[in-house]
Amino acid sequence: MVRKLSVPIAVLAIFAAVIGTAGLTYAGKPTVASACRQCHPAQDKVIRGNFVSATEKFKTLQVAVGSLVWVVKYGDDLKIAGADSLAAVPKDKEVAVTYTGEEKTPYAVSLSVKPPAQIPDEKQVKTDEMQKLVEMGPEKGNYILFDARPAPRFNEGHVPFAVSFPQPAFDKLKDRLLPKEKDKLLIFYCGGVT
Numbered sequence: 001m002v003r004k005l006s007v008p009i010a011v012l013a014i015f016a017a018v019i020g021t022a023g024l025t026y027a028g029k030p031t032v033a034s035a036c037r038q039c040h041p042a043q044d045k046v047i048r049g050n051f052v053s054a055t056e057k058f059k060t061l062q063v064a065v066g067s068l069v070w071v072v073k074y075g076d077d078l079k080i081a082g083a084d085s086l087a088a089v090p091k092d093k094e095v096a097v098t099y100t101g102e103e104k105t106p107y108a109v110s111l112s113v114k115p116p117a118q119i120p121d122e123k124q125v126k127t128d129e130m131q132k133l134v135e136m137g138p139e140k141g142n143y144i145l146f147d148a149r150p151a152p153r154f155n156e157g158h159v160p161f162a163v164s165f166p167q168p169a170f171d172k173l174k175d176r177l178l179p180k181e182k183d184k185l186l187i188f189y190c191g192g193v194t
Helices: 002-022 127-136 151-156 167-177
Strands: 046-055 060-065 068-073 079-081 094-100 107-113 143-147 185-189
Touching (some): 060 094, 068 107, 127 143
Antiparallel strands (some): 094 107
């Protein structure tokens, strides 16, 4: 009887060991979020994604790269560019973390916060101008208005006549959504300055 029970227990122990470590593979973790890939190629020991949070107590920071969240240790030697402190980095803000050590035990040496976009005044459409264009409509105003926010935000509400063109899907949608004629005014808006 003892022998019959030990085989199923051994099988369960092996199964638990395999399943328990299935999600802990470290080889080839993505290091660049899709939105960052448009400007930044993957670099060795650099994580580019969205800041999730930092914990002072455990000295860790979290960066989302798609659905994967990197947990990176840091110390008092962490160099921060673009913010006064980790506490001042907004949630979901684009960041680059340079680390040392192995992929499964990264140690952050620097964190750079993406600066706000600098768009020249002559390339910006002011609110009153936009209101006049929307009142005219896209045909009469000779424009196309693109909402660059994620699709769920577009579905919650958008400016009249706007077309959903989420920024991360730019490469996939550009041939279908961008006009062939070059005389149209193209206007993009998003959730704020990034």
